[in-house]
Amino acid sequence: MRVNLLCHAARAIIRALVKLRVIAHGGESEQGEERSGKGSGICHALPASPFFLPESPQLFCLKMSTESLQAVRGMNDILPEEAERWLWFESVVREWLHSYGYRNIRMPLVEPTALFKRAIGEVTDIVEKEMYSFEDALNGDQLTLRPEGTASCVRAVLQHNLLYNAPQRLYYSGQMFRHERPQKGRYRQFHQVGVEALGFAGPDIDAEQILMCARLWKLLGIRDVALQLNTLGDSASRMQHRVKLIAYFEQHTALLDAEATRRLYTNPLRILDSKNPAMQELIAGAPKLMDELDSDAIAHFAAVQQTLTEHGIAFEINPRLVRGLDYYNRTVFEWVTTRLGAQGTICAGGRYDGLIEQIGGKPAPATGFAMGVERLLALLQDDGVDFPRETMDVYVVHQGALAAPFAHQIAEQLRDANLRVVLHCGGGSFKSQMKKADASGANFAVVIGDDEVQANQVTVKPLRGGEQLRVAREALAGMMRA
């Protein structure tokens, strides 16, 4: 309570000072524009001002503000214990991607809003209600935190002309942002691994991408995921289907819910994706896109299925699989588990031959997919899949004025020999340091007192059984590696 009062008082003083312009405004903003401070807390508005307080105002402000600051709802910290699983996952995924010839690409987290509107489609869940879009207060640009990676990846490929003389197999991983209702397996910041093959037209690459996924599930030890497959045909068939769908639903407008009514003329295909039980009978009787496909699309789809069958990959054809983004055509697929509740799709993708042209490039075919990392990791945990943990080799324990610099040298010498070493920092008795050495998980403690320094030796104490011994400094690394 008292701290709160103090905090309020400090804020009031700071506000008054800012108003009186006692604190000089620091930092030039982009293009020489003035910082508006719009949307920023008082801490952001405070420049470093050495005459105001003996310590920096930012630090002062932080100390005074005792309201507990929490991560944004739906955006999670990944703490060290859990991060180990992420690191293992990422290393398996990287090896797997490289084994198929995919190369890494890294795009910014923020893109012009227009990119996603154009690529994903104005009448989609993502663009209509899930995007973190904002105006850059410094220059008025309309920006969006990326809700998915395909649009950014294609933008980067076009901007840097990567398709100039060869098709590209690319992958990326990282945070995506969607303003959804947070629940298990659904977050506002989540992570995807995205895989895109640009410039490939045939069904071979579609099939290979699905085979890739199946291999990854094996590598990770994931069981019980089912493959759902569909084809969305090409734009002419989709137009024909659209006309028929609208006509069909127009005959039954009384049975449409609000969402479907809204989508009737903008995105009728998405009505087929409705989860509303009251509309299922109506949807079941709707005209099928399959009936409109042309022979090329049929042959493409058949070839994908054939390769999958040849490789023993089971799949189910789900004519209602339409995907939530506008850019897909022909092959679409989802890998689904029943074990994550409603958030059962762990990986989804398909062909998107029109997208490159749609965002300003020369027409080129493409296909890709994205995996939800949180959902995959949840599944792994659910399955009890274990993973190799990071271990330390050595914990260096030391006491005495001569021992401290010697310990630093020993630690560096061991790291030169590619060993993982924790140097005890912060003093304390030998006994308490040894407790920390034990808890570190290291295999050895290297113990250094002033007498060891004088003899140019160290004491090595195996922490997982074995006799302790004195070792000459030069022989240490060799002994540890043996």
Ligand code: ATP
């Ligand atoms: P959903 O139907 O679950 O909303 P989506 O079709 O919107 O998924 P995509 O855009 O295809 O999802 O993204 C690919 C994958 O990314 C999904 O299959 C899922 O595993 C993951 N994903 C999507 N949205 C989220 C989210 N909000 N939180 C966690 N993972 C997500």
Ligand code: MG
């Ligand atoms: Mg979604």
